[in-house]
Amino acid sequence: MSFCRVFYTTYKHILVPSLPRELRCLSLQAGAATPRNMSLNEAKKIAAYRAVDEWVKTKTAVGIGSGSTVVFAVDRLAERVKQEGLEVVCVPTSFQARQLIVENNLVLGDLDRYPKLDVAIDGADEVDKDMVLIKGGGGCLLQEKIVASCAEKLIIIADYTKNSQKLGEQYKKGVPIEVVPMAYVPIREKIQQLFGGELKLRMAVAKAGPCVTDNGNFILDWHFPQSADFNWTEVNRDLLLIPGVVETGLFVNMATKAYFGMADGSVKTQEK
Numbered sequence: 001m002s003f004c005r006v007f008y009t010t011y012k013h014i015l016v017p018s019l020p021r022e023l024r025c026l027s028l029q030a031g032a033a034t035p036r037n038m039s040l041n042e043a044k045k046i047a048a049y050r051a052v053d054e055w056v057k058t059k060t061a062v063g064i065g066s067g068s069t070v071v072f073a074v075d076r077l078a079e080r081v082k083q084e085g086l087e088v089v090c091v092p093t094s095f096q097a098r099q100l101i102v103e104n105n106l107v108l109g110d111l112d113r114y115p116k117l118d119v120a121i122d123g124a125d126e127v128d129k130d131m132v133l134i135k136g137g138g139g140c141l142l143q144e145k146i147v148a149s150c151a152e153k154l155i156i157i158a159d160y161t162k163n164s165q166k167l168g169e170q171y172k173k174g175v176p177i178e179v180v181p182m183a184y185v186p187i188r189e190k191i192q193q194l195f196g197g198e199l200k201l202r203m204a205v206a207k208a209g210p211c212v213t214d215n216g217n218f219i220l221d222w223h224f225p226q227s228a229d230f231n232w233t234e235v236n237r238d239l240l241l242i243p244g245v246v247e248t249g250l251f252v253n254m255a256t257k258a259y260f261g262m263a264d265g266s267v268k269t270q271e272k
């Protein structure tokens with residue numbers, strides 16, 4: 001493969017491998033080492049590989065999530081297609097996921113043709129003890145939730161920093177809420193009144209102004225009060241009732257199983 005065809009993709013300020021396969025190990029080695037022995041990228045990789053091997057069967061339709069961990073799941077799928085002739089149709093949850101599918105020569109599908117998926121594999125920003133997830137740290141949550149809702153099973157892959165007892169314990173950037181742009185100020189005020197905390201309009205990094213989602217919306221990151229003991233099912237429902245709220249990054253009662261790559265090289269699993 002020519003070195004001219006190297007694409008560097010940054011995702012949440014991290015270099016993620018839109019690199020040719022032979023260079024990916026370099027990016028892994030360059031990854032920041034954890035206090036123990038595995039880099040976060042290595043932890044993501046072992047979780048992703050294990051989940052793909054356990055959940056993806058041939059002649060199935062698979063939802064492909066978004067983020068830096070899913071990159072490794074797509075790598076493994078592509079490997080299995082080559083090595084064992086695995087036949088899968090991949091339905092993306094974002095522009096990034098679509099690119100990953102296409103660049104890895106996997107079969108691209110959509111919900112028009114595959115409204116029922118066998119499994120969806122996705123990352124998460126945080127997973128609590130009840131398998132409630134925060135998602136959307138990378139700006140993708142609406143299509144992720146749609147695709148997950150069409151899948152018989154939602155399998156989460158993550159490194160050990162995403163595993164917590166209580167939401168907000170590990171992930172400090174709040175719950176992402178996708179909103180219609182014209183309504184972000186009233187929505188911000190309504191959520192503050194209803195639940196407290198602080199909402200920040202997510203700003204773009206390499207562009208002036210706000211971050212615009214794949215669906216043309218804005219994101220409010222809700223820094224909810226940590227002291228509150230929220231019922232996330234009710235919170236999610238109440239947020240969705242506010243006009244202009246398109247979707248929340250709270251995934252309640254959706255995930256079947258989570259795989260966490262641990263610092264010691266093991267993979268921890270969690271089910272409800």
Ligand SMILES: O=C[C@H](O)[C@H](O)[C@H](O)COP(=O)(O)O
Binds near residue numbers: 012066139
């Ligand atoms: O918006 C992004 C998605 O919800 C991701 O699945 C989530 O942010 C986890 O991403 P990562 O695998 O990069 O930690």
